Amino acid sequence: MTQALYGPEGFYRRPEGPAGHFRTSVHASPLFAAAVARLLCRVDEALGHPGELAFVDMAAGRGELVAGVLSALPAEVAARTLAYAVELADPPAGPDPAVRWVAEPPRGVRGLLFANEWLDNVPLDIAEADFEGRPRLVLVDADGTESLGAPVGGPEAEWLRRWWPLRTPGARAEIGLTRDAAWAKAVAGVERGLAVAVDYAHTRAARPPFGTLTGFRAGRDCSPVPDGSCDLTAHVAVDACALPGALLLTQRTALHALGLSGTRPPLSLASSDPAAYLRALSHAGAAAELTAPGGLGGFSWLAQPVGIDGRGVLGDLGDLGDMEPREASGAPD
Numbered sequence: 111m112t113q114a115l116y117g118p119e120g121f122y123r124r125p126e127g128p129a130g131h132f133r134t135s136v137h138a139s140p141l142f143a144a145a146v147a148r149l150l151c152r153v154d155e156a157l158g159h160p161g162e163l164a165f166v167d168m169a170a171g172r173g174e175l176v177a178g179v180l181s182a183l184p185a186e187v188a189a190r191t192l193a194y195a196v197e198l199a200d201p202p203a204g205p206d207p208a209v210r211w212v213a214e215p216p217r218g219v220r221g222l223l224f225a226n227e228w229l230d231n232v233p234l235d236i237a238e239a240d241f242e243g244r245p246r247l248v249l250v251d252a253d254g255t256e257s258l259g260a261p262v263g264g265p266e267a268e269w270l271r272r273w274w275p276l277r278t279p280g281a282r283a284e285i286g287l288t289r290d291a292a293w294a295k296a297v298a299g300v301e302r303g304l305a306v307a308v309d310y311a312h313t314r315a316a317r318p319p320f321g322t323l324t325g326f327r328a329g330r331d332c333s334p335v336p337d338g339s340c341d342l343t344a345h346v347a348v349d350a351c352a353l354p355g356a357l358l359l360t361q362r363t364a365l366h367a368l369g370l371s372g373t374r375p376p377l378s379l380a381s382s383d384p385a386a387y388l389r390a391l392s393h394a395g396a397a398a399e400l401t402a403p404g405g406l407g408g409f410s411w412l413a414q415p416v417g418i419d420g421r422g423v424l425g426d427l428g429d430l431g432d433m434e435p436r437e438a439s440g441a442p443d
């Protein structure tokens with residue numbers, strides 16, 4: 111999976127970048143970056159308006175989010191913002207000199223680290239329960255042919271037992287140990303502020319019985335063949351990633367708390383100011399897409415405050431949507 115995604119011929123090394131194959135919230139509408147910019151302003155306030163405020167676009171793709179955030183910030187905040195794009199692939203041609211392109215999350219920063227659709231692309235091993243219900247590693251050839259390998263042992267077996275127990279023969283689990291470690295490392299770089307991971311995810315109460323590994327190419331899902339021709343993605347066991355004090359909420363709840371609303375403009379505006387009506391209607395359409403419960407709005411936001419009050423910066427969590435924000439203690443249910 112690592113070679114197929116990030117090796118010299120890997121999928122994410124291709125010149126067209128992620129946007130050539132699928133649409134994330136970042137590509138769906140600039141309203142998403144504007145909401146993240148508002149979140150950065152709230153973090154800035156919680157930090158007491160430091161002289162240097164970091165914004166870290168973790169797994170930045172071609173840097174679309176960091177560019178959108180910088181252009182949506184008030185000038186005074188933008189002037190104090192140190193912007194990072196953390197990405198394994200090459201930066202786009204002619205990158206914005208205001209953005210530092212780095213391959214590893216920076217350390218010791220104060221501000222907001224934001225990882226949109228990163229963790230689902232962090233490579234992992236897959237286990238399948240054999241006829242005796244014993245978890246075995248799933249092996250795969252370059253053409254996608256699968257077979258069962260050795261029994262899962264060591265820390266991976268411990269992870270499965272704790273977070274995704276396999277009992278029924280044929281049941282599968284995606285072993286999220288690598289993602290837990292990747293997230294913990296990114297969070298550790300934030301000295302004070304907030305780290306947010308946004309992804310399609312599940313918790314222990316409702317794991318998918320056969321896993322979620324999928325390929326993606328040119329806007330369509332496809333067989334997950336590890337040959338560099340397609341994305342390889344699996345939903346995130348987000349409760350296992352959560353560190354003490356984390357909040358878990360849906361994107362719908364988070365974006366509402368950040369002031370994004372899909373409310374349609376009043377019809378009366380259509381006759382008094384038709385151009386404003388059309389603008390407001392398109393805004394409402396884009397907001398509705400970003401917050402749709404069965405679509406992007408159903409994504410999970412894992413928000414990890416570091417030395418600040420997470421609920422304070424995320425604002426009004428009154429409308430809880432389908433996932434209660436909770437103190438995700440890192441302990442199993």
Ligand SMILES: C[S@@+](CC[C@H](N)C(=O)[O-])C[C@H]1O[C@@H](n2cnc3c(N)ncnc32)[C@H](O)[C@@H]1O
Binds near residue numbers: 128169175198
């Ligand atoms: C699905 S794309 C998301 C891009 C962007 N965040 C967005 O929402 O449009 C995942 C990106 O994560 C990058 N990536 C994966 N693992 C990474 C790591 N450990 N460090 C930096 N970038 C990584 C990939 O190269 C790819 O560009």
